[in-house]
Structures are given as structure tokens and as C-alpha cells.
Amino acid sequence: MTTIEHNERLTQVSKGTPGGELMRRYWHPILPVGKLDENPVQEVRLLGEDLVCYRDLSGTIGLIGKNCGHRLVNMIFGIPAENGLRCPYHGWCYDESGQCVGTPLESPNSVLKNRVNIGGYPVQEMGGLVFAYLGGGEPPILPPWDVLVQPNSLRQIGQTIIPCNWLQCQENASDPVHSIYLHGHFFKYILERDGLIEERASDPSTHRAWTSIAGVKGFDHVIAKRDERGVQKAMVYTPERGADAYQERWHSYMIFPNIARVGGAGIRFEMQFRVPMDDTHTMHYVYDIYTAPDGVEINPPEVVPYYDIPIADEEGKPILDFVLAQDMVAWWSQGPVVDRSKEHLGATDLAIIDFREMLDEQITIVERGGDPMNVFRSREEIGDVLEGSPKIASGEFRGPRWGGSRALLHKGYWRDDADRHGPLLDDVLSLMQRVDDHHAVATTKSAEVTSH
Ligand code: FES
Ligand SMILES: [Fe+2]
Numbered sequence: 001m002t003t004i005e006h007n008e009r010l011t012q013v014s015k016g017t018p019g020g021e022l023m024r025r026y027w028h029p030i031l032p033v034g035k036l037d038e039n040p041v042q043e044v045r046l047l048g049e050d051l052v053c054y055r056d057l058s059g060t061i062g063l064i065g066k067n068c069g070h071r072l073v074n075m076i077f078g079i080p081a082e083n084g085l086r087c088p089y090h091g092w093c094y095d096e097s098g099q100c101v102g103t104p105l106e107s108p109n110s111v112l113k114n115r116v117n118i119g120g121y122p123v124q125e126m127g128g129l130v131f132a133y134l135g136g137g138e139p140p141i142l143p144p145w146d147v148l149v150q151p152n153s154l155r156q157i158g159q160t161i162i163p164c165n166w167l168q169c170q171e172n173a174s175d176p177v178h179s180i181y182l183h184g185h186f187f188k189y190i191l192e193r194d195g196l197i198e199e200r201a202s203d204p205s206t207h208r209a210w211t212s213i214a215g216v217k218g219f220d221h222v223i224a225k226r227d228e229r230g231v232q233k234a235m236v237y238t239p240e241r242g243a244d245a246y247q248e249r250w251h252s253y254m255i256f257p258n259i260a261r262v263g264g265a266g267i268r269f270e271m272q273f274r275v276p277m278d279d280t281h282t283m284h285y286v287y288d289i290y291t292a293p294d295g296v297e298i299n300p301p302e303v304v305p306y307y308d309i310p311i312a313d314e315e316g317k318p319i320l321d322f323v324l325a326q327d328m329v330a331w332w333s334q335g336p337v338v339d340r341s342k343e344h345l346g347a348t349d350l351a352i353i354d355f356r357e358m359l360d361e362q363i364t365i366v367e368r369g370g371d372p373m374n375v376f377r378s379r380e381e382i383g384d385v386l387e388g389s390p391k392i393a394s395g396e397f398r399g400p401r402w403g404g405s406r407a408l409l410h411k412g413y414w415r416d417d418a419d420r421h422g423p424l425l426d427d428v429l430s431l432m433q434r435v436d437d438h439h440a441v442a443t444t445k446s447a448e449v450t451s452h
Pocket of ligand 1 (some may be wrong): 068069070071072073087088089090091092
């Protein structure tokens with residue numbers, strides 16, 4: 001059982017706390033680059049710290065302390081300068097290390113600026129996201145996760161501030177069985193309650209609610225497997241429980257500490273980053289890519305677009321009729337920081353128990369001065385692309401019908417996923433249709449060749 005003290009060890013994210021020091025060993029996405037095109041100065045809350053991210057006139061992106069060192073005006077009102085961000089009040093200017101580099105109203109001989117540093121953290125861009133490292137010392141390599149660098153892909157970034165601790169979101173990635181109820185019975189109940197079942201879920205062989213409900217047939221137990229990147233887990237089906245044959249169904253992959261790799265479906269692949277803003281808020285990024293096979297053209301936008309994934313409608317009522325919305329409500333409705341000392345865990349929570357043990361072990365490694373898992377120091381170790389799981393091998397294309405309803409967004413199932421709120425929805429549906437057409441032509445051609 002988790003004690004209150006142990007729960008705090010796992011969940012707290014401020015500087016100096018065991019969990020906070022672990023989370024400071026990683027690069028975290030802090031905003032989509034596209035936000036800086038709209039406004040080059042943006043607020044960031046990360047690991048309990050209030051910061052300001054800006055792009056200056058030379059194109060350098062910086063992440064610095066929130067308050068000016070002079071009389072503490074909020075730098076969110078700063079003016080981008082040639083080499084840094086200038087305070088709006090008296091014009092003091094700060095570079096990306098947080099060092100004051102100009103005090104224009106002081107004497108030209110003043111050395112006051114040399115004594116003023118408001119703090120700055122390293123940032124890097126990848127895949128349309130700005131990543132930051134708050135750990136101090138030599139930053140590790142920013143991991144080139146496959147979705148961030150995969151060529152020939154449309155991509156879009158969904159973002160939501162979730163009012164709960166990051167670990168509640170991440171434990172979902174170690175919980176394969178929730179699908180049967182949350183995305184099955186509950187989904188069906190909501191569609192029925194709202195009079196949408198006929199319109200949205202008339203085909204039990206493909207709609208997510210029905211396929212999730214059917215996932216109980218033959219289910220016996222959960223297995224979990226640790227590997228070098230995180231925890232994989234599967235639901236095991238046996239003939240004794242009614243399955244046709246013994247089967248292990250592997251689910252989304254929990255990448256330590258706070259990433260979920262949601263399984264690929266057709267041309268759609270997803271990574272979810274659960275970024276701790278503070279102990280009770282998580283910035284949740286849903287990073288989707290849609291990879292075109294050879295022979296299908298795409299024209300991705302120059303800047304990766306982003307969008308807000310809502311958790312509530314205009315009247316403030318929770319949205320419940322798409323898959324991620326169901327997950328999100330499960331996370332935040334547990335409370336700001338769930339009291340794990342009150343839980344009653346069952347055998348199906350095996351992978352969650354495994355993950356908590358892993359988290360505790362990795363915190364201990366950091367306490368002893370070591371690098372925790374998934375901190376990479378050598379390029380040779382990871383190469384140019386770090387594969388999530390399941391693997392997207394370059395050039396490997398798994399037909400558009402593989403993977404259930406998510407491969408069929410263009411057949412009406414776009415309403416069941418967060419993609420429905422995305423700016424690229426029309427392009428995604430068009431791409432999926434063209435991939436289908438391409439596949440049909442390829443299949444016909446191969447049939448003709450075979451029959452000759
Ligand atoms: S408060 Fe920032 S320059 Fe004076
Ligand atoms: Fe889920």
C-alpha cells in the first residue's frame with residue numbers, strides 16, 4: 001500500500017523534492033513553436049516555476065525568470081530585443097541565460113547589470129515543440145522520438161491544462177483494462193444518453209464503444225513487462241475464459257517517466273506528454289502524426305499547428321463523447337492529487353504497481369547522483385531516431401484498415417477522437433481517403449498481376 005509520505009515522494013514536482021529532482025533530469029515540451037509566431041512572449045509554468053519564454057529579434061528562443069531583477073515587473077510584458085527580452089518598465093534587457101545585459105537609463109559606466117541574473121534555462125526545438133531543461137549542469141541529449149522526426153507526415157499538437165497531478169495521467173498508460181468500461185460501456189452510455197448512438201455507433205464491428213466492450217470476452221489477466229524505456233503491458237485472453245485461443249493483446253506503451261506512446265492505427269501515430277506544471281496541474285500535449293506512404297503526396301504546413309483540446313463545453317459541462325475526453329475526466333476527477341493511501345488495488349493494477357516501483361527506483365538513482373533511465377548522454381546510444389513502440393520503421397506502412405476505428409477517422413469516426421478539434425482535420429481526412437484509394441489501386445494491380 002502507498003503511504004501518504006510515499007505518495008508525496010512520487011507526485012511532488014517542486015525543486016528539491018525527490019520527484020521534482022527526478023523530473024528535472026528530463027527535457028520537457030513547454031509550448032508549440034507556433035505560439036511564438038502569434039506572440040513572441042509566452043508564459044510558462046513548469047515544475048512549479050513561473051517562467052517566460054520569448055523569441056528575440058535575432059530568432060533566439062529563451063526561457064527566463066518571470067520577474068525583472070530591477071523592481072520585479074512581470075517579464076511577460078517584455079519587448080523582444082536584438083539579443084534578449086527587454087523589461088517594459090525601465091528597459092533592462094536579459095539574454096537567454098537570464099543575465100542582465102543592459103540598463104539603459106543607468107549611467108553608461110554602471111556595472112549594476114553584471115550583478116543581475118534572473119535565471120535562464122536551455123531550450124531546443126524539435127518537431128514543432130519547444131523543449132526546456134531545468135536540471136542544471138550539462139543537459140542530456142534531447143531525445144529524437146520517432147513521431148517528432150518521422151518524414152513525410154502531417155502533424156498537429158493538441159494541448160490541455162488538466163487540473164491534477166501528472167502521475168494520475170501517466171498511470172493511465174499502465175492501465176490496459178480501463179478501455180472496457182471507460183471507452184466501452186461508459187462511451188456507449190453517454191452516446192445513448194445524448195441520443196447519438198445511432199448516428200455515431202451503428203456499426204458494432206468498428207465503433208470504439210462496441211469493440212471496447214467486446215474486449216472483455218476471454219479476458220483473464222494483465223501482464224506487464226519492463227524494458228529499457230518503460231513498461232509494456234498486455235491483456236491476456238485464454239480459452240478457459242471464453243477466448244478462441246490464448247492471446248496477448250499489447251497496449252499503448254508507457255515511456256518513462258511521463259510519455260505514453262499510443263499504438264499506431266493505419267497512418268496515425270501518437271505520443272502524449274504529461275508535463276507537470278506544478279503538483280496539481282498538468283500540461284497535456286497530444287502529438288499526432290499522419291504518415292503518408294510512398295506515392296501519396298502531402299503538403300504539411302510550414303509551422304506545426306496547435307489547438308486546444310477542451311475538457312468542458314461552453315457551459316462548463318465536462319465533454320465525454322470522445323476517447324481522450326473520457327481519459328481526461330478519469331484523471332482529474334480523482335482529485336488534484338489522488339490520495340493513494342486510500343486505494344484498493346486489484347490484480348489488474350499490476351502494471352501500475354510496476355510503474356510506481358520503477359518511479360521510486362529512479363528517484364533513488366537521482367538521489368544518489370546518477371542519471372535515471374531515458375536520460376541519454378551519447379548520440380551513438382540512440383542514433384538519429386529513437387523508436388517509440390510500436391515501431392514506425394521508415395517506409396513501413398501498415399495498411400489503412402489496420403488498428404480499428406482510428407484508421408477509419410475518414411469514415412465518420414473522426415468524432416470519437418481529439419483530432420476532431422484539430423486544425424488539420426480536413427487534411428487528415430483527405431489524406432486517409434487518398435491512402436485508402438492508393439491502397440485499393442495497389443491491391444487491384446497486384447490482383448491483376450497474380451491473375452495473369
Ligand atoms: S522593473 Fe524592469 S526595468 Fe525597472
Ligand atoms: Fe484510455
